[in-house]
Amino acid sequence: MLIEPSRRVKDLPPYLFAKIDKMREEIIAKGVDVINLSIGDPDLPTFPNIIEKMKQSIKDPKNHRYSSYEGMLSFRESVAKWYKSRFNVKLDPEGEVLSLIGSKEGIAHTPLAFVDPGDIVLVPDPCYPVYPTATKFAGGIPYFLPLVHKNQFFPDLKNIPLEVLKKAKLLFLNYPNNPTTSLGTRKFFTEVVKFARKYNILVCHDAAYTELYYDENYKPISFLEIEGAKEVGIEFHSLSKTYNMTGWRIGFAVGNSEAISALGKIKTNIDSGLFQAIQEAGIEALLGDQTRVHELRNIYKKRRDELVKGLRESGFNINPPLATFYLWLQNPPGYTSEKFTSKLLSECGIVTTPGNGFGNSGEGYIRIALTVDFERIKEAVYRIKKADFLK
Numbered sequence: 001m002l003i004e005p006s007r008r009v010k011d012l013p014p015y016l017f018a019k020i021d022k023m024r025e026e027i028i029a030k031g032v033d034v035i036n037l038s039i040g041d042p043d044l045p046t047f048p049n050i051i052e053k054m055k056q057s058i059k060d061p062k063n064h065r066y067s068s069y070e071g072m073l074s075f076r077e078s079v080a081k082w083y084k085s086r087f088n089v090k091l092d093p094e095g096e097v098l099s100l101i102g103s104k105e106g107i108a109h110t111p112l113a114f115v116d117p118g119d120i121v122l123v124p125d126p127c128y129p130v131y132p133t134a135t136k137f138a139g140g141i142p143y144f145l146p147l148v149h150k151n152q153f154f155p156d157l158k159n160i161p162l163e164v165l166k167k168a169k170l171l172f173l174n175y176p177n178n179p180t181t182s183l184g185t186r187k188f189f190t191e192v193v194k195f196a197r198k199y200n201i202l203v204c205h206d207a208a209y210t211e212l213y214y215d216e217n218y219k220p221i222s223f224l225e226i227e228g229a230k231e232v233g234i235e236f237h238s239l240s241k242t243y244n245m246t247g248w249r250i251g252f253a254v255g256n257s258e259a260i261s262a263l264g265k266i267k268t269n270i271d272s273g274l275f276q277a278i279q280e281a282g283i284e285a286l287l288g289d290q291t292r293v294h295e296l297r298n299i300y301k302k303r304r305d306e307l308v309k310g311l312r313e314s315g316f317n318i319n320p321p322l323a324t325f326y327l328w329l330q331n332p333p334g335y336t337s338e339k340f341t342s343k344l345l346s347e348c349g350i351v352t353t354p355g356n357g358f359g360n361s362g363e364g365y366i367r368i369a370l371t372v373d374f375e376r377i378k379e380a381v382y383r384i385k386k387a388d389f390l391k
């Protein structure tokens, strides 16, 4: 290396999943049949109607050129249509929708649009690691809001010191929540809108998991359903989890038009838009036949129920999550998260994610992903029962 990397790079924490990948590789090298329940990446293929659309779209030379920065209007219109039918939220496709190269891209660029060095960003703890990292890239300071069980994994907004609130620009939220699996409620979101108005803070709600629910009676809501939300917030969405499209990189941001425009300005100077053929496939995903999404929910439900049942029979205390493809499992007595994940790996050959990897308040839990097929879930249950963690 000729020159030293920036402080920004040197100060990065080791990427959580990289560390787990390494642990897994070491144990696979020893010949263990490893069951990987650590990664938030759907194991099933993209739905066939979307692939067919892509096959046609990729042949069209008009799709081979630079896209418009804010995304094709037809894609943004399909987003607006989907939001209206799914959440009854009205969006102007021209000013209130921005296409993203995956929602992670938009989340990561958002602090650059709003945060000056020394500004504070309110970040839930535990959380998707992009929120604090992107904050620091922009020179901002993350202020962590613990998500604990006794508050239904909602941050305690009343407990933030006034000096912090004065410097706070953004509040990141994520419901259904990764990793705690909890759902947003109208009551909490209403409190958030009031809070954001009072302290002049932009709410950035990551809604990647709203479509992965298990019960029609507990359908996750959009933050933008709340009256006044569009004045104070934007919402990030993604096709990744709903349509098994993580590799395609397609998502969008919706909501407050000034905020959407500021984020768009950052993007104009960094990327040159999203491959048009992928946007056309995205339209098919959002507006085409949704039968496969229902099927997908049932597949995850079967896995969830099997694992929850097995864990309960092993003495664990766990309620089935209402959304997301994760379980947020409390450690057995006497275990830290690190010790519990290590023991699951060494004794059962099962890879999970220690809760503290998502932030200090994740200590006491591990995250288990339901992204392997039913037979492997059954095998995992068998191994966990045999290990008898609660003996």
Ligand SMILES: *Cc1c(COP(=O)(O)O)cnc(C)c1O
Pocket: 040, 101, 102, 103, 104, 105, 128, 174, 178, 206, 208, 237, 238, 239, 240, 241, 246, 249, 250, 251
């Ligand atoms: C998977 C995930 C996303 C989606 O990422 P994409 O970049 O759209 O693939 C966003 N937020 C959270 C919390 C996630 O787990």
